[in-house]
Amino acid sequence: MTAQILDGSSVATQMLASLRSAIADSVLHPTLATVLVGDDPASHTYVGMKTRRAASVGIATRAVTVPASASTDEVVQVVAALDADPYVHGILVQHPLPAQVDERRVFDTIADRKDVDGVTSASFASMSLNTGGFRGCTPGGILTLLDHFEIPLTGRRAVVVGRSPILGLPMGMLMLARDATVTYCHSRTSDLAHQIRDAEVVIAAAGSPQLVKADWVARDAVVVDAGYHPGGIGDVEPGAAERAGWITPVPGGVGPMTIATLLTHTARAAGVDVTPATDATSRVRSDAGVPGSSSNDR
Numbered sequence: 001m002t003a004q005i006l007d008g009s010s011v012a013t014q015m016l017a018s019l020r021s022a023i024a025d026s027v028l029h030p031t032l033a034t035v036l037v038g039d040d041p042a043s044h045t046y047v048g049m050k051t052r053r054a055a056s057v058g059i060a061t062r063a064v065t066v067p068a069s070a071s072t073d074e075v076v077q078v079v080a081a082l083d084a085d086p087y088v089h090g091i092l093v094q095h096p097l098p099a100q101v102d103e104r105r106v107f108d109t110i111a112d113r114k115d116v117d118g119v120t121s122a123s124f125a126s127m128s129l130n131t132g133g134f135r136g137c138t139p140g141g142i143l144t145l146l147d148h149f150e151i152p153l154t155g156r157r158a159v160v161v162g163r164s165p166i167l168g169l170p171m172g173m174l175m176l177a178r179d180a181t182v183t184y185c186h187s188r189t190s191d192l193a194h195q196i197r198d199a200e201v202v203i204a205a206a207g208s209p210q211l212v213k214a215d216w217v218a219r220d221a222v223v224v225d226a227g228y229h230p231g232g233i234g235d236v237e238p239g240a241a242e243r244a245g246w247i248t249p250v251p252g253g254v255g256p257m258t259i260a261t262l263l264t265h266t267a268r269a270a271g272v273d274v275t276p277a278t279d280a281t282s283r284v285r286s287d288a289g290v291p292g293s294s295s296n297d298r
């Protein structure tokens with residue numbers, strides 16, 4: 001049997017439609033600053049996609065481009081100026097930054113209230129401790145997608161392949177906060193196939209084309225492919241759809257959720273009343289209220 005599709009495009013479209021009407025109903029004018037450092041063509045494409053989708057829901061963008069030769073201090077100064085600008089509600093620094101720039105220092109310059117991309121150390125701590133704030137856009141978008149389709153996480157064996165600070169690492173922490181039993185795998189994991197065969201939920205976020213082989217995927221597993229490589233290739237072999245119970249398509253899965261989440265956060269940062277219904281998280285969580293799901297568990 002073929003897996004059911006976790007259709008990120010359609011959920012993102014619903015989120016954007018709700019966002020558009022929430023912004024139209026408000027007197028507020030949300031503005032997102034985008035910071036693009038260097039000439040990476042993929043980064044230009046992604047910032048362009050975010051800008052166009054922002055415009056489509058009534059969010060203004062302020063595009064700042066910085067030369068590829070910039071130092072960490074120069075990029076930090078750009079971000080600090082946006083932090084101080086009362087007309088900017090959210091700041092997106094497009095990853096990756098050129099090698100000579102200390103990306104962590106740049107991210108951590110973003111004020112908490114403007115970290116709509118959820119990339120600062122403080123936002124990571126909030127995701128890890130489940131204390132609110134903006135979630136990372138890709139991990140947050142994935143969780144919204146799983147919630148939308150009422151995929152339970154409580155007590156399930158979840159494997160995250162990848163441990164990047166803006167995706168794999170926070171993704172695992174968010175699922176841990178939802179009482180999944182989380183295992184991180186990465187480039188030094190010796191038994192990746194074995195770990196994935198045992199997983200009920202697989203988050204493939206390694207940035208390595210088709211790293212996850214179709215025959216590693218357990219029957220009926222939930223497979224989220226957060227890979228995006230040229231030619232519509234993900235981190236999971238397409239044949240996995242023949243075994244999985246649920247799977248995200250590439251394209252049309254995680255990517256659109258990332259952008260819809262970023263824009264939802266930007267509107268919230270500006271004070272727009274975006275109710276949970278707007279970003280689909282109001283759907284009843286199938287693991288909500290399960291005995292033993294207290295955050296005090298060890």
Ligand SMILES: Nc1nc2c(c(=O)[nH]1)N[C@@H](CN(C=O)c1ccc(C(=O)N[C@@H](CCC(=O)O)C(=O)O)cc1)CN2
Pocket residue numbers: 046047049092093094095096117119137138166228232250251252253254255256258259
């Ligand atoms: N500061 C950040 N940098 C990066 C992030 C991020 O969330 N914050 N994520 C990725 C790239 N990314 C957004 O920046 C991104 C990548 C892909 C998509 C997307 O919607 N892709 C489409 C396919 C598009 C196409 O092929 O034309 C899809 O999957 O359907 C959105 C966002 C790294 N950097």
